[in-house]
Amino acid sequence: MHLPPTLPTMTRFRRRADIAALVQDDRVHRDVYLNEELFALEQQHFFANTWSYLGHASQVPAAGDYLAVEIAGRPLLMVRQGDGGIRVLYNRCAHKGSKLVSDDCGSTGKFFRCPYHAWTYRLDGAPLAIPLKSGYEGTRLKDCESGRGMVALKHVVAYRDFVFVKIGDAGPDFESYFGDALGAIDNLVDRSPVGRLRIEGGVLRNVIHCNWKMYLENINDTVHPMSTHESATQAANALWQGQPADAPKPMAMEQILPFGAGYDFFDRMGGRIYPNGHSVLGINFSIHSGYAQMRDYEQALSDAHGAERAAEILQRSPQNSVCFPSLALKGSPQAFRVIRPLAADRTLIEAWSLRVEGAPALLFERSMTYNRLVFSPMSVVAHDDVHLFENMQEGLRGEGNDWVSLHRGFDPAELGQTTLEVNGTNEILMRNQFRAWVKFMTLSMQD
């Protein structure tokens, strides 16, 4: 039977209180993962009020280079300007709306030219030329949006080459939004003796049939590896035990075996929350702390930063740092994930590798190997994660329990506190995300 299209009934979550009621102190309502109206409101409010990671400056090295990215349903273009700056424009022709570029990345040369009617724009989006100009004489084109060229985003910050955007005008400025959480990016960049990173080696792209918040929560979930990844870590252990005692440990084993660490290990690694949903998991140590050291590299870093600072940089090796809501970073291995919501039940995850300028090639190999082993669509670690995320998305449709528990470690004294250090299995890192979710969902709502 062919059903007529139905309009979404935007009625359930009209007021701030409707949103706030979904997030209690120690649990969240299943609608935050399932409800399509909430997803539309996230696109409209939450992602307009928060800062999202767009791309890395190294992806657009020369004037005219662009990177096309969709954020919260909006087609955006990061463009390197003639003066070396970076601007972010909507990838939309001012005329009839065609996207001006349709490749993921490339160079547009000195200007953009719409393939449809040949309207052209400067790299900053300003209008350049329109065919049959005389036909517009005496019309109102010049005085309206269509005559003003491509629309530029007002809120764009390149922090140590990581480019972030805020779509709307409400919401805090960049510094107050991230605050001390930017230390995670500093740690990544400071690992280069010359202070520069480059995106290299390609991106691994996964589509997962789950809500984006499930993925983001799991980045801070230290209690799942033992049971979720049991099959992969047991197989790795069994194979490695069969190796001779003096066999050098391959990088893959160095990276996979620590996933089998126990609850105590994960609890002791510790975590920290920051205002606005950000966090660092593994403030004491992590599964990445045991990677082989490299003398020459440590010396180079010490020469660049001084011995004390170099040791501090290298000792900081968290499990994951989350720049809420779009970015999860690993200082070692140098890698990060980008979370892009596509629908209430569909999420794009990208895993990017970084080359650390002035550091040995081994660091880059580590970055690529880790991404491949853990975040590839073919990863035996990710297979079980993805399966469980998709299982939750389906299981939550069950009746009789509308709530998802985030009780572990809850302490009423945590309410109102925005920076806190806790044990590594405390679910406050997730509760903190949801408290920020309510804040930025409702920030620009009426009443």
Next chain:
Amino acid sequence: MDAQTERRLFDFIAHEARLLDAQRFDEWLALFADNGRYWVPLRGGAQADDGSHNALADEDRLLLALRIERLKSPRAHSQHPPSSCQHILQQSALVHGDARTPHYELRTPFVYIEVRGERQLMLAGCYRHRLIDRPGGLRIELKRVDLLNPGATLPAIQLFP
């Protein structure tokens, strides 16, 4: 190359795919030489083998064994329900043969289908096998899987394209 050797090489490629479809993974792994490698480069056929670009998978015998041992575990959660796969091979072509070394390189265009529950995934591409003929028989030194769309947004691929 004589027709008999060609026949033998082509049969080997077809046999390898049949073992995967039948999920006889241990026998499949035994087809790899000690230095054997299974590689699914992220830029497909355009990728140089110089370590400058990542891969969906790049595995030696140890990592392939890990994959296979995991699949045997009842707690490989993503295998409930289990995946099945079907390789559809086009006629292989011998692109390089040196009976003295004795190394052979073959190209085999393919379509790969993996199903699990209600989901079906289809991949297309071209295999590039580098085989070595040893006293014990042919062995795989490299199975390179050049997908048409390795850089696309992909769902989980759980078996062996």
